[in-house]
Amino acid sequence: MAVDPLSSTLFALSDPTRRAILARLASGDATVMDLAAPYDMSLAAVSKHLKVLETTGLISRSKEAQWRRCHLEAAPLRAVSAWLEDYRRFWDRSLDSLAEYLDVMQRPPRPRTKKRHGSAAHRTKRKDPLR
Amino acid sequence: MNTHIESPAGEPIIVMSRTFDAPREVVWLAFTDAKHVAKWYGGFGFSSPVCEIDVRPGGIWRHVMRTPSGADYAMEFVYVEVVRPEKLVWKNTTHGKEPRPGQLNVVNTVTLEDAGKRTKWKLVALFDSVADRDQAMKNGFSTVITQGCEKLNDTVKTVAAVMEAT
Secondary structure: OOOOHHHHHHHHOOOHHHHHHHHHHOOOOEOHHHHHOOOOOOHHHHHHHHHHHHHOOOEEEOOOOOOOOEEEOOHHHHHHHHHHHHHHHHHHHHHHHHHHHHHHHHOOOOOOOOOOOOOHHHOOOOOOOOO | OOOEEEOOOOOOEEEEEEEEOOOHHHHHHHHHOHHHHHHHOOOOOOEEEEEEEOOOOOOEEEEEEEOOOOOEEEEEEEEEEEEOOOEEEEEEOOOOOOOOOOOOOEEEEEEEEEEOOEEEEEEEEEEOHHHHHHHHHHHOOHHHHHHOOOOHHHHHHHHHHHHHHO
């Protein structure tokens, strides 16, 4: 199954070590050695995390030299941030609307104005909005 | 913003809560009866040319949302749990098709708490871990599968912190 980019980004972000790596890279580019330093973790393990981040497009790595520097790419994060904001806004907007509609649902039936033609028997019954 | 939003630690979820001035049974109807849902879903300026709801576990909620500019968005959800009038769980469904780009699998749980003439409403949005699991398989990181998806709270914080720094 193909996974959309947003899910991939969220997956990459789902690991605390990877989040810490991104947070570190936000303050500047770094090598694998730099990134591994705070952890009790092998370089190979850190490299695996970097591979995930690189596959997802969250980081890029320079090609030159033996100690390739990792660089944070903000675009995928922007997509996540935008999605969360949209989700939030959608519900906030909908719930404002719902709050108002709930008032309408609970409004007592208005007395019907008399029609020019027909008797009371012909009047259409007001629909109970709760039914 | 009238909706209270939080992301509790330790779980991959967004929680929103709000109190409505209506009894629980009314709020339940507003959420589960197509003719009512069509009236508010999407918010002011949005309309719902299609809203079909089959509110039972496995039942489908088919919805077309029209934006103020006239663009239509077709959505389809499946109900996972239906406990009238207190709990409603639904998630997106693609009928086995691949999700559209940008589409996330989210499991939404709404709970309604009776507060007399008012109702405490709570939405918990859980990001479906199936996609995460698939991605993990694809990347060959079997160890992370057991971890499941992490707390969205930290994700949100990281996103915010990194965005600020860049």
